[in-house]
Every structure is written in structure tokens, then in C-alpha cells.
Amino acid sequence: MVTFFEASLDTISVHHVGNPSINELYSLSDHPLELKDEVIPNLLMQYFLKPFEKANEVYHLTHSSGDLSLNEIHHFVTRVFDQKEKFHEASELIAKFLFKVTTHPNIKGGELYVVYFNKVQIEGNPLDAIGIFKSENKETYLKVYPDKGGFQVDYEENAININKLDKGVLIFNIEKENGYKVVVIDKNNSGGQDAAVYWKDDFLQLKIRNDSYNQTTNTLGIYKNFVTEKLDEEFEMSKADKIDLLNRSMKYFKEKDTFDMDEFTGEVLGNEKAIESFKNFKSQYEQEFDSPIADTFEISDNAVKKQAKVYKSVLKLDKNFHIYIHGDKDLIEKGFDDGKAMNYYKVYFKEEA
Template identity: 90%
Template structure:
């Protein structure tokens, strides 16, 4: 999704943003950071951009009123993309805006880096991008160095691990009228209440309704439907539910395009259950204002992501786990009167 093999770091400004609920202040630098050699920019590029290589979700900036002009980050980004001479001034405004929304007591203060990049690729398109990154967690590092024919050990406190970016966002100079293309990293800490401030309060994002998100949402909705909703209408064993989940995952792995009627006929089959799923999906779309088409291109990356959460394990007390990957007809459930216990009978040809 995001690559940076041609990218370069153009300008960087660093500020400090505290938590106003803890009576902390913010501190602004007078000028952009001076980078005196090639080593520091390369380390910063790794620190800032590498976490985005696995980012699949693309967002847009938005405002709850529907008026994009009221989104602060959209205004700041537009100012810089229109006139790069205003970069440092905009970075100061970004720091002040972040301080304004940093009100939850569990939010940590930290350094804020605002960066202008050239030729960062998103979806194969090299673009200028504004990066905003916050460093909240510091670590202690040991340093070993030669001394007097041997070695000495020293340490450095409050150092930054360049392999652990806490929070970051890239705003790409494309689709301005839609709120730009935006990708985000957020290593949540401080609980759920503190977590929303980066995406919801500071950036104000809405997810782009592309093939990745339509695939991801449909698989997520179907999983919730099978595991939570079907019990209200049908008597189903856990093995039956696992079979339904396996069949849906098989459909998404084998097909290139999702078709609601085809999916319903091949995977769900039961007419009442099909109608129930369509209603369940419609309720999700209305509640989250996130319409999903009845046909869309299936995203392989979204399927891989959801496959990690699709469980095919039948847990029986604390004694046995049965992994169901194929034909459900090869497993039978029964009840032993003599032992007053349930049992499963499994058919197979040979042991692996």
C-alpha cells in the first residue's frame, strides 16, 4: 500500500506537546530542524515510514458537520501543499491543535514531528506527503565501548526506539476535495477513552469505502452474524457455525468478486438465514453510515487479515480441541446416556 524506496525527507520541524489536563504545556521550536549528515535522515525515514508498509486502510479527513473546511488538519495541509514556505508555521499550528485535544489524563506528552516528504508511494503513485508523528514512549539503552584495553558500559535514558513508532499519519497531496488520502498508525495506550483522541479528535477521519474495507467489513459482519445472531432464530451446534465460517472464507479466497446473491446461495443456503443476514448487514450499514455494495472486488489483503480472526476450533471442556477445516459431514454429535455426556464422532481415512 505505502512504499518509500524513492522517498526523501525534505523538511522536519520538532515540537513538544504536553497534556493540558496534567498542567503540562507545549513547546514550539523557532525553526525547522537542521540535518547535518545523511545518517540521521535515513534513521528518521525508517522510524517514520516503515510502520506504514503494512497499512491497508486508507482514510479521508472529514468533519462531523459535513463541512470539510472545518477540519483543522485539512486546512493546515492545504496551506503547506499550496505554499511550502508556510511549512514551519503550519507545523506550529498542528502542535497547538494537538495540544487542544490532548485532554484525557492517560494521554502521554511527547515530541511531535511534522515532516514534508517527497515521492512517497501510495497505491503505486509517488506523491508529496505531510507526515505527523508523535513519540510518547521512551526507553533506556545500554552502550558498550572500548576503554583502556577493555570495555566500558554506559546507558542513555529517555531514548527513542526507531522500530517502535507510537502514533503517525501521512497526508498525501491527492484527492483534496475528498479530504486527501490518509493512512494512520496508532499504537494505542492509556485505555480506549484515551485512544480515540488521535484518529477521532485530532485527525477526524472517515475510512475510504474501497475494496479492502468492503471485503473486511463484509467478512466481519458475517462473522458476527454467525457467532452472535443465528442463535436467535436457529438451533445450531458450534460445528455448524464453524462450517458456515469455513465456507465463507473459502468463498472469499477462491473468488475475485463478491456477489451477494451468489454468496448467499453458495454459503448460507437457507432462505430464512439469507434474509436475516441481509437485514443484519443493512443494520450495520445504517448504524455506521458505511454502505457496502452487493458486488465488489475482493481484496486479498483483507481476506488474510480476517482469516486470522476466523476460528475453526471446537473446544470441548478442557480435554480436547477439534480443528474443523473441511467436510462437516465427517463429524457427528451425539449424547451418551450412560455417561450423561455429549460426544463427537469423527470419520477419517488415515492419521497424519
């Protein structure tokens, strides 16, 4: 989704943003950072951009009023894309705005980096991009060095691990009228829900792009919740039956190129009452989250692979056994043993591996 083999770091400004709710302040630098050699820019490129290589979700900047001009970040980055000489001034305004929305006492203060990149690729298109990054967690590092025919050990506190980006966003200079193309990283979600959402919701004000990746993810997620949470209210089903329904849905998404609602529900659910219930369940989701899902869309392989990791095909029996169900559910039967007063499963197979 995002690649940076042609990218270069153009300009970077660094500020410190504290938490005003615990009486911390912010500190602004007077000018952009001076990069005096090639090593530091390369390390910074790795720190800032490498985490985005696996980012599949694309967002847009938005505003609750519907007026995009009221989104502060959209306003600041537009000023830079239009007049690059305004970069450092805009970086100061971005730092002040982040300070303003840092209202929860559990949000950690840290360094804020605002960066102008050239030729970062998103969806195969090399573009200028503005990156905003925040480092909140520091670590202690040991340093070993030769000394007098042997070695000495020293340490450095409050250092940054370049392999662990806490928070970051890349805003690409394309689709300005839609809120730009945006990808985001938010690895540090400690401190409770209110503290966790401030980066995406309060600072950036993002809405996910309703593309094939998002529609595939949402449909699989809705179906999983329907099977695991809703079906019990209307049908009497064993856990093995539920696992079979999940396996059948995953099989459909892995084998098809295009999702079709009527085809999917007919092949996977096959019961008119269950089909109607699922469509109602999906409609409720769309209304609640204002996220419509088309009845037909191109299936995203990356979304299927990601969702497959959370689709469970394991039947857990007390603490003694786990049964992995990957195929024909008719080869497993559930019963009850009166003598032992316990449930049991009977499994049929041809060969033992």
C-alpha cells in the same frame, strides 16, 4: 500500499506537546530541524515510514458538519501544499491543535514531528506527503564501548526506539476535495477508550475510504458476527455447524474475484430464512455506522488474508481437546453418552497423519 524506496525527507520540525488536563504545557521550536549528515535522515525515514508498509486501510480527512474546510488538519496541510514556505508555521499550528484536543488525563505527552516528504508512493503513485508523528513511549538503552584494554557499559534513558512508532499519519497531496488520501498508525492504545480514540477521531477526524479492501473487511466481519452472535436467536446450531459456515464463507472469498450478495448467500447460507436474516443484519450495520456496502464489489486479497487470521475453525472441548475443522462437517457427529453423562464428538477419517 505505501512504499518509500524513492522517497526523501525534505523538511522536519519538532515540537513537544504535553497534556493540559494534568497541567503540562507545549513547547515550540523556532525553526525546522537542521540535519547535518546522512545517517540521521535515513534513521528518521525508517522510524517514520517503515510502519506504513503494511498499512492497507486508506482514509480521508472529514468533518462532522460535512464542511471539509472546518477540519483543522485539512486546513493546515492545504496551506503547506499550496505554499511550502508556510511549513514551519503550519507545524506550530498543528502542535497547538493537538495540545487543544489532548483532553484525557491518560494521554501521554511527547515529541511531535511534522515532516514534508517527497515521492512517497501510495497505490503506485509517487506524491509529496506531510507526515505527523508523535513519540510517547521512551526506553533505556545500554551502550558497550572499549576502555583501557577492556570494555565499559553505560546507558541512555528516555531514548526513542526507531522500530516502535507510537502514532503517525501520512497525508498525500492528492484528492484534496475528498479530504486527501490518508494512512494512519496508532499503536499506543492504552489508557482507556477515550484516550485511545483521540488521535484518529479528535485530532485527525478520519473516515475510512469505502474501497474494495474496506468492503471486503466489513462484509467478512459482519458475516462472522452474524454467525457467532445472531444465528442462535433464530436457529438451533452446534458450534461445529457455525465453524462450517465460517469456513464456507472464507472459501468463497478465497476462490472468487468478485463478491455477489445473492451468489454468496445462496452458496454459503443456502437457507431463505437465514439469508433474509443476514441481509437485515448487514443493513442494520450499514445504517448504524453510515458505511454502505455494495451488493457487488471486487474482493481484496489482502483483506481476506487479514480476516482469515481471526476466523476461528477450532472447536474447544473443555480443557482436554481442540478439534480443528477445515472441511466436510458431515464427517463429525455430536452425541450424548448417558452412561458418562457427557457430550461427545465422533470423527470419521481415512488416514492418520
